[in-house]
Amino acid sequence: MRTAIFRAGQRSGRSQASPAKPIVTNHSTYQQNTSRHPRVESFPTRAIVFLMFVTAGAFAFFSGAVIRHLISSPQQEVVPPHLLVQVLDVGDGDAAVIENPGGQTAVIDTGPDKSAAAVVASAISQRLGRQVDLMIVTSTDIRSIGGAADLIPQIRLKGPVILPTDIQTFLAQGGESARSLIAAIKKTGEPAVEWSDYAAKSQARILGSVPAHVAFLKPIRPREGQYYAAMAVKVDFGAETLLYDGGLSGTDEDYIVAQHSPVSCDMLVTARPTDDRTASPELLYLAGPQLVAVQDASDAPAPEALLARIDSAGATVIHTETHRSYVALLDSDPDSTITFKSVPASM
Numbered sequence: 001m002r003t004a005i006f007r008a009g010q011r012s013g014r015s016q017a018s019p020a021k022p023i024v025t026n027h028s029t030y031q032q033n034t035s036r037h038p039r040v041e042s043f044p045t046r047a048i049v050f051l052m053f054v055t056a057g058a059f060a061f062f063s064g065a066v067i068r069h070l071i072s073s074p075q076q077e078v079v080p081p082h083l084l085v086q087v088l089d090v091g092d093g094d095a096a097v098i099e100n101p102g103g104q105t106a107v108i109d110t111g112p113d114k115s116a117a118a119v120v121a122s123a124i125s126q127r128l129g130r131q132v133d134l135m136i137v138t139s140t141d142i143r144s145i146g147g148a149a150d151l152i153p154q155i156r157l158k159g160p161v162i163l164p165t166d167i168q169t170f171l172a173q174g175g176e177s178a179r180s181l182i183a184a185i186k187k188t189g190e191p192a193v194e195w196s197d198y199a200a201k202s203q204a205r206i207l208g209s210v211p212a213h214v215a216f217l218k219p220i221r222p223r224e225g226q227y228y229a230a231m232a233v234k235v236d237f238g239a240e241t242l243l244y245d246g247g248l249s250g251t252d253e254d255y256i257v258a259q260h261s262p263v264s265c266d267m268l269v270t271a272r273p274t275d276d277r278t279a280s281p282e283l284l285y286l287a288g289p290q291l292v293a294v295q296d297a298s299d300a301p302a303p304e305a306l307l308a309r310i311d312s313a314g315a316t317v318i319h320t321e322t323h324r325s326y327v328a329l330l331d332s333d334p335d336s337t338i339t340f341k342s343v344p345a346s347m
Helices: 028-037 044-073 114-128 149-152 167-188 194-200 250-258 281-287 306-314
Strands: 082-087 095-099 105-110 134-136 161-163 193-194 212-219 234-239 238-245 267-271 289-294 316-319 326-331 339-342
Touching: 082 238, 082 267, 095 114, 095 289, 105 114, 105 149, 114 149, 134 212, 134 281, 149 167, 149 326, 161 194, 167 193, 250 281, 281 306, 289 306, 306 316
Parallel strands: 105 134, 134 161, 161 193, 238 267, 267 289, 289 316
Antiparallel strands: 082 095, 082 326, 095 105, 212 234, 234 238, 326 339
């Protein structure tokens, strides 16, 4: 079938019954007709071209605005995630609270008595909503566990309690404080776990997305080949490490050093020594800490010899006798310096 082409707007003098004379589409005739009838673009084509211009203009405008904002705005410093270590003033005893960037927490030791438990509970409730994901007891000494039974009812325990020995030994060596602690743990429905069982199950971490791995350092009696009831706790966070030596004596530390245990750390937390050999020069040399925190009290200050050893090791020393409770921040950045500040005594 042939197609007829008509001039736009021209009235035909012929009747509708008479067919229009077609324009034959050969080269010469086609040129003649296109010259007399210029091509008119359809509406969709014009709309598309218009939208393209509008889109290009809008893109150029907003791109320029973004660039001007980036140039004029000061660059914000990216703050690396940090591990918060709160060393608490609990008198003649040991206690610390650790919080990771995800808000999960661990309590290490609870101090010697009910008043110490109140200090720990206050620190937890003010920052963390009372939830504790892991509790660690570093020895059977009353300075470490005396406040535990009073603390547990004041918090929401949502994880295990790690003991430095098996339960039978713990009860035998810890006396009434140990029995009260085990009874309080049973009421929560959470388990009391020996440190070796916890470590063997590869559950030793406080954190999920930014791991804060926990390891335990136990001195071994060289003759009997048995573990002491006390232990140190090591927390690795990114490139920095916390070593909490708990209730270890100077003899315990000597055994740990002799066992070639990995004691290198950035922050060392040590209790008021039961003898003047705690934080020995050998331990300080191998550990190489930036900061040493001594948990002492006004009526039981740290020995001058200990403070002199720490100073000789080139570390900054802080202690609860002077600073009361304080917070230290361990950044995951390997080039960072540990910072700390005192916490108001009213907590």
